[in-house]
Amino acid sequence: MLKLSKLTDYAAVIMAQIARDPDQAHTASELAARVKLPHPTVGKTLKMLSKGGLLESRRGSHGGYVLSRSPSDITASDIIAAIEGPIGMTECSHADGDCELLDTCGVAGNWQRVSQAIRTLLDGVTLAHLAQSSPLKLPVQLPIQSVTLPSAGEALREH
Amino acid sequence: MLKLSKLTDYAAVIMAQIARDPDQAHTASELAARVKLPHPTVGKTLKMLSKGGLLESRRGSHGGYVLSRSPSDITASDIIAAIEGPIGMTECSHADGDCELLDTCGVAGNWQRVSQAIRTLLDGVTLAHLAQSSPLKLPVQLPIQSVTLPSAGEALREH
DNA sequence: TATAAAGAGGACTAAAATGGTCCTATATGG
């Protein structure tokens, strides 16, 4: 399925929420209510995003979380990596090289390049793109010939 | 991690093996030996690929598996879909619309478009690309501006 | 300075997905 984990999914939704009101700190409970997800889960997600450097936290009363960079400087890659670790389609995508099948495999290098292409694509999708809540009339069928990787972000703009 | 399952990984390796010698039928045991994976697992994988329409099977003695289409007509998407089901980054990527958070989410549509972009990218990678066992000197850093989705396949060619 | 509100960090459990094996049935060639 090549699917994101649920937590990553939550993370994106939460980050988008924060991005839509970036000038004040948001607490876990506030976000939990807004996103209709249980508090502990949201809390956990926020911690991970914070540890990943995407959010700044302030403790104590009147504490909460704020984006550590502008929404257009936070990418989908960043969010995914913060929750799931480095993006790669195969175990050997990040060159740890401990796969003993490498010789019989003959496919590793190619998957690595595909992974790289996907990373590049996701680097082009920013939180700013994700946050604009386009109700999405119809899924835009991207004409193959004209789509470039950086325009993956463009494709998210409303029109 | 956005990772393929192990079985999908196996599937790719196995398909590549077959693609390199497309004119004869390959049995599960032969492929298992060649790929150094246990027979039952390879068998299972082959069954899935067959049920997914990527391989034709012949039973009985002298039976085995053959590609059902030419390697350049089988895509990475096909292989992934055969093992893992439809490609999509989120549960709601294939418009079943049973997510009750849709209203608070505001991100679904955008993930769908990203999923679509990835699908398109993977559609551009064929088994023919994957099968060429390029030992891969250095990972090719694709210059963002120049990479188009269909050229993801191109990027796999050796040079 | 006491208190309440918040996050940090980690332990823990339950549930689900995954990987892997095995068994029986069916088809096919010699």
Added chain:
DNA sequence: CCATATAGGACCATTTTAGTCCTCTTTATA
């Protein structure tokens, strides 16, 4: 008729994931 294959499931073990909870620290403010 027998040996060799795949078909199709059932099944179990392991791992991953999701989700909860507890204790500690920080901070504002009454």
